[in-house]
Amino acid sequence: MKSIGTLFFAVLLSLGFAVTSFASIAGTAHDLSGTGGNTQICVFCHTPHNADATVDPLWNATLSTSTFTAYSSSTFDGTVNADPVIGPSRLCMSCHDGTVAIDSAIGGTTNFITGDALIGTDLTNDHPIGFDYDTAQGLDAEIQPSTVALGTGVISDFLFDDGSGTAIMTCATCHDVHNDTNGSFLLTGNTNSALCLSCHIK
Numbered sequence: 340m341k342s343i344g345t346l347f348f349a350v351l352l353s354l355g356f357a358v359t360s361f362a363s364i365a366g367t368a369h370d371l372s373g374t375g376g377n378t379q380i381c382v383f384c385h386t387p388h389n390a391d392a393t394v395d396p397l398w399n400a401t402l403s404t405s406t407f408t409a410y411s412s413s414t415f416d417g418t419v420n421a422d423p424v425i426g427p428s429r430l431c432m433s434c435h436d437g438t439v440a441i442d443s444a445i446g447g448t449t450n451f452i453t454g455d456a457l458i459g460t461d462l463t464n465d466h467p468i469g470f471d472y473d474t475a476q477g478l479d480a481e482i483q484p485s486t487v488a489l490g491t492g493v494i495s496d497f498l499f500d501d502g503s504g505t506a507i508m509t510c511a512t513c514h515d516v517h518n519d520t521n522g523s524f525l526l527t528g529n530t531n532s533a534l535c536l537s538c539h540i541k
Contacts, residue, residue, distance in 0.1 A: 367519040374450055375442035383444050384430070394430065401443035403432045405460045410467035416478035420507065423462060423469030426499035427511035436460050472498050472508045481540045489537045490515075490527045497526065 364370055364380055371383045386399035394402065409423040424432050433439050435458045440447040451457075458465060472494070476482040485495035485506060497513075498506035513534060514524045521528045529535065 363518045363520070367524075368456065369516060369519070369524070371441055375445050375447040377442065377445050383442060386444070398430065399444040400430075400433045401439045402429060403436050403439050405432070405436050405438050407432070407436070408461045408463055409469060410462050410465060415467060415475075416482075417467060417470035417472075417475035417508075419467060420469040420501075423467075425469055425501060426507060426509045428468050428499075428509040431510040431514075431516070432458070466513070468508050468510060468512075470508055472506045472512075475508075483538050483540060487537065494538060 370380050372378050372380045374383070377383075382399060384400050385397045387397060390397040390399060391402070403424070405424075407422070407424050409419040411419070433443075434441045434452050435456060437451055437457045437459055440450050441452055442450050462468070472482075473485055476484055483494065485498060486493050488494075489497060494512075495506055497511060499509045499511070501507050513526055515526050516524055518524065521534075525534055527534050527537070532541075535541075
């Protein structure tokens with residue numbers, strides 16, 4: 340009987356975590372419930388069945404096939420990947436490039452992202468993504484090593500491994516799509532540029 344009680348408690352605890360995770364999206368800009376007449380929240384990005392097998396985790400939305408113009412500058416020491424929108428960034432841009440309907444997962448074709456959230460395909464005026472963070476850090480003394488603290492971990496925890504062991508900067512290095520506690524879905528607060536100064540030495 341004790342083991343059943345323990346199991347029941349574990350189930351309740353896991354449900355509590357699930358509700359907490361769900362509540363962090365509910366009411367935020369990523370809560371798309373009501374769009375296209377759908378009342379669910381998660382379905383716009385995830386599905387438990389028949390997900391896109393090429394993408395984790397259980398991806399449901401239509402991936403953007405756009406070609407993106409990467410950030411470049413004479414003061415930028417990184418080398419941007421031929422496709423700057425790799426890993427989590429491709430998932431983000433499925434809505435934020437403005438070419439795919441935000442309710443494409445449920446067959447929508449007319450509801451597109453607008454306003455400040457519309458980034459488009461020209462990334463030349465946005466923080467660079469799609470580059471090897473460690474290589475850039477080795478070339479720029481004003482960039483923190485990837486072992487420095489960031490959010491609940493260290494910088495390297497939020498870089499994308501492209502399969503070759505390369506640590507790529509992506510949208511998810513700064514943004515947590517499931518938590519808007521800090522505003523703009525930032526990974527951590529940016530009061531007095533705290534998030535920026537996690538990586539940049541100024």
